[in-house]
Amino acid sequence: MHVHKYERAWLIFGLAMLAVFLCLLAVAAVSNDIVPPSGMQQIDPSTVARTPPFDKPGLRRLPDGSYEAYYVAQVFSFNPAVLTVPVGAKVTFYVTSTDVVHGFFVPHTDINMMVIPGWVNTETHVFRTPGEYLLICHEYCGIGHQNMFGKIEVTKV
Ligand SMILES: [Cu+2]
Numbered sequence: 001m002h003v004h005k006y007e008r009a010w011l012i013f014g015l016a017m018l019a020v021f022l023c024l025l026a027v028a029a030v031s032n033d034i035v036p037p038s039g040m041q042q043i044d045p046s047t048v049a050r051t052p053p054f055d056k057p058g059l060r061r062l063p064d065g066s067y068e069a070y071y072v073a074q075v076f077s078f079n080p081a082v083l084t085v086p087v088g089a090k091v092t093f094y095v096t097s098t099d100v101v102h103g104f105f106v107p108h109t110d111i112n113m114m115v116i117p118g119w120v121n122t123e124t125h126v127f128r129t130p131g132e133y134l135l136i137c138h139e140y141c142g143i144g145h146q147n148m149f150g151k152i153e154v155t156k157v
Contacts, residue, residue, distance in 0.1 A: 002068075005083075005085070007033075007094075008073070019068075020040060027157070037117070040119045040120055040121055041119065041120040041122075042118060042119060042120070042124070043045050043096050043118060043119065043120055044118070045096070045097065045098050045117035045118050046098055047097070048072055048098045049072075049098070050153060052060065053068075053070045053094075053097060054070055054072055054094075056070075057070045057071055057072050057079045057080055058070060058080050058083070059080075059083055059084070059085060059091075065090075066089070066090040066091070066092065067085060067089050067090065067091045067092070068091070068092050068094065069083055069085075069091050069093045069094065069106070070094050071094065071095040071097075071102065071104070072095075072096060072097075072098060073095060073097045073098075073102040073104065073115045073137065073148075074097065074098045074099050074102075075099055075100065075141055075142050075144060075146060075148070076137075076141065076142065076144035076147050076148040077112060077150075078104075078135060078148070078149070078150035080150070080157065081150045081151065082150065082152075082153065083135075083152045083153070084152075084153045084155060085127055085152065085153070085154055085155070086154070086155055086157045087127060087129070087130045087154050087156055088126065088127070088128060089119070089126070089127055089154075090125075090126045091124065091125055091126075091127065092122060092123070092124040093111065093113075093122060093123050093124070093125070094120050094121075094122050095113060095115045095120065095121050095122070096115065096117070096119065096120045096121070097115045097116060097117045098117065099117060099141075100117065100141050100142065100143065101114060101115065101116050101117070101139050101148045102114075102115040102139055102141050103115065103136070103137045103138035103139035103141075104121070104123075104135070104137070104149070105135070105136050105138040106133050106134065106135050106136075106152060107131070107134060107136070107151070109127075109133065110123070110125060111123050111125050112138075114139060115139075117145045127152075127154040129154065130154045130155060130156050131153075131154055132151055132152070132153055132154075132156065133151070133152040133153075134149060134150075134151065134152075135149060135150035135151060135152055136148070136149045136150075137149065
């Protein structure tokens with residue numbers, strides 16, 4: 001089979017770039033100790049219910065006036081199902097799963113996480129507009145996935 005010299009050069013260039021990028025990825029992963037997804041806390045999924053602070057999921061107010069919300073995702077619900085926060089609150093969400101991969105998505109905000117058993121995922125959001133926010137699982141997690149949702153009520157103070 002005849003391959004034109006420009007075509008051969010282009011194929012070699014493409015393969016060389018692939019090799020370079022794979023090497024860079026491997027070097028970055030090893031040297032920066034990258035694990036997918038990066039920089040998250042680990043937790044034993046079988047002992048989440050006994051591991052503080054996930055043994056009592058919900059909202060906590062910090063001395064600086066911000067909030068932490070601890071969520072446990074499991075087939076097919078979020079705990080807490082309803083979270084009430086005051087408008088203007090800066091809330092850092094900590095979410096983990098006890099069983100399978102779930103999603104943690106609040107439309108019209110920047111909250112969009114994967115919830116992976118064995119890991120604690122985190123995201124911070126400031127709720128500036130009062131109202132009801134839907135919290136949905138957007139990773140297919142089983143037969144009742146479409147019923148897996150929660151609510152965040154942002155109330156005027
Ligand atoms: Cu789901």
